[in-house]
Amino acid sequence: MQFHLDGFRPGDPQRHPASPLARPHTDAVPAQVDVLIVGCGPAGLTLAAQLAAFPEIHTAIVEQKEGPLEKGQADGIACRTMEMFEAFDFAGRVLQESCWINEVTFWKPDARNPQAIVRHGRVQDTEDGLSEFPHVVLNQARVHDLYLETMRNSPSRLEPHYARKLAGVSVDETRGDYPVTVTLERTDPQHAGQRETVRARYVVGCDGARSATRAAIGRELAGEAAHQAWGVMDVLAVTDFPDVRYKVAIQSEAGSILIIPREGGYLTRLYVEMDKLSENERVAQRQITVDQLIDAAQRIFHPYRLDVKEVAWWSVYEIGQRICDKYDDVATGEEGSRLPRVFIAGDACHTHSPKAGQGMNCSMQDAFNLGWKLAAVLRGQCPPALLHSYNAERQSVGKQLIDFDSEWARMISDKPADGTGAGLDPKAFQTYFERHLRYTAGVGTQYGASLLCGDLRHQALATGFAVGTRFHSAEVLRISDARVVQLGHAGKADGRWRLYAFAGRDGALDDKGGVRALCRFLDDSPDSPVRRYTPAGQDPDAVFDLRAVFQESHADLEVTAMPALLWPQKGPYRLHDYEKVFSARLKQGPDIFDLRGVDREQGALVVVRPDQYVALVLPLDAHGALADFFAGFMLPQA
Helix, strand or coil: CCCCCCCCCCCCCCCCCCCCCCCCCCCCCCEEEEEEEECHHHHHHHHHHHHHHCCCEEEEECCCCCCCCCCCCCCCCCHHHHHHHHCCCCCHHHHHCCCCEEEEEEEEECCCCCEEEEEEEEEEECCCCCCCCCCCCCCHHHHHHHHHHHHHEEECCCCCEECEEHHHHHHHEEHHHEEEEEEEEEECCCCCCCCCEEEEEEEECCCCCCCCHHHCCCCCCEEEEEEEEEEHHHHHEEECCCCCCCHHHEEEEEEEEEEEEECCEEEEEEEEEEEECCCCCHHHHCCCCCCHHHHHHHHHHCCCCEEEEEEEEEEEEEEEEEEEECCCCCCCCCCCCCCCEEEEHHHHHHEECCCCCCCHHHHHHHHHHHHHHHHHHHHHCCHHHHHHHHHHHHHHHHHHHHHHHHHHHHHCCCCCCCCCCCEEEEHHHHHHHHHHHHHHHHCCCCCCCCCCCCCCCHHEEEECCCCCECCCCEEEECCCCCEEEEEEHCCCCCCCCEEEEEECCCCCCCCCCHHHHHHHHHCCCCCHHHHHHCCCCCCCCCCCEEEECCCCHHHHHHHHHCHHHCEEEECCCCEEECEEEEEECCCCCCCCHHHEECCCCEEEEECCCCEEEEEEECCCCCCCHHHHHHCCCCCCCC
């Protein structure tokens, strides 16, 4: 990471100096804000952490609980989510604390003794090269802690307001710049029943499956219930089951279990199949106890022993898949005449079973998609119509999740085949899991063509950077210090666009075309996005962060010989940035050109959005097309 740009400062480099624009945290919720976030779950905290990077945006976040989460709930962290955590600079801490999921084993009834279980399959959890990060497991409360720390260390010094229940949301566009009125009711004993009124430009409901925000804008979750009760518990147990530190899917005559090893080496999460529910029955009516969960788990584990010593957390739930038809307050068909003011994210707009590990991950990706767009609008970089793209992109992703989870949950709950043709072949279950590994890793999302994702006309120049998918990082060698780094780790949660220029053959020597011509266009042309959309007086990479990758050895490249945009002077002291130029040549293994299918003769320009998704692939000399793309949704700056 880079720091000291604005002057030497001792101490933790991740604790930014408080901005003069930062508002002191008070007991009362501010009466007027730019963005009010309702809910301190994974979606709400992702959004708050991103907006906290912009002290000029007045953000507040409220939560009905009286303090931060301490135990349980979601735990699986997909590879794609780890890539996002890197953008917030805490992926390394998650890697250190978490349990890594490397392989998945599958168990079925023993053909010779159907009351016992036997292992029948083993697969790698994520394919090699899918991401630079593994699939890991970490208590959701720790993820919350890291987001809260990021917020406290931000220039905004953002802190949540706890013990606030949402009592009402109304939108009146005649009320000027702050058309959304929110009523909150305090629930802490000292102020119980007191009401607060907040006016906001935008409100985002991240308040869970029973979202009051969703109800206030007239949205409903629609879908079906599977009428199947499941229990979940985090246990410290003594067992002779050999795979307890793997992720495991067990299908037995007595029911099904999904095992998730937890961080710390001793804790284990068990998802335990319980009773089938009748059509109108709710799981609460069964009054299932933790002892019943343990008994069911012990039957499924047979002939292995499970001696539970402590239950750290447990819950029961019923399977169902539901989704909202829209994620904002604009009615279908009115997008051309109305702008969204209230949004929902995470469980507020899609609910499903937890066993595929997608709930927390999809929720955080919802917020990461929305966060940079809100920031761009509120900072005057883009018109408010940009916010329509949140629903357009994320609702379709939610629908894919619901469809996947419906089939996944059904297969887990199915009885194993018994030789009569009834039940599910355990091998088919394993095959389904393997076929969807990219999806469960979080890298299966591909946004369609839109203002924010260009066409595929030049995709052949970089086949491994598919337009609409997340930027798939790979190692490069930084020429200023010969350090091998992940190129994608340049993409931080700071609202900036990334322009990755891959030079053609002999690109460092090509003074008339290629990377150098691109830099001249970006530096000098009145059509240049850098010139048109970077406010006067800001650093040259304040909006567009250009990086270049050359095919020559780092020993044949000099950072001081690079164009000004690749060796820019920044900050009050006009210090040079030495970290924008890379060589693709590594000491061993394939380079990024081979790994990502980049055309070695022509090179390519890969345009990446602030949420790390590829927006466009262009030839290096397609300067007009680059200008036209950004002219479609950005506002010129004086």
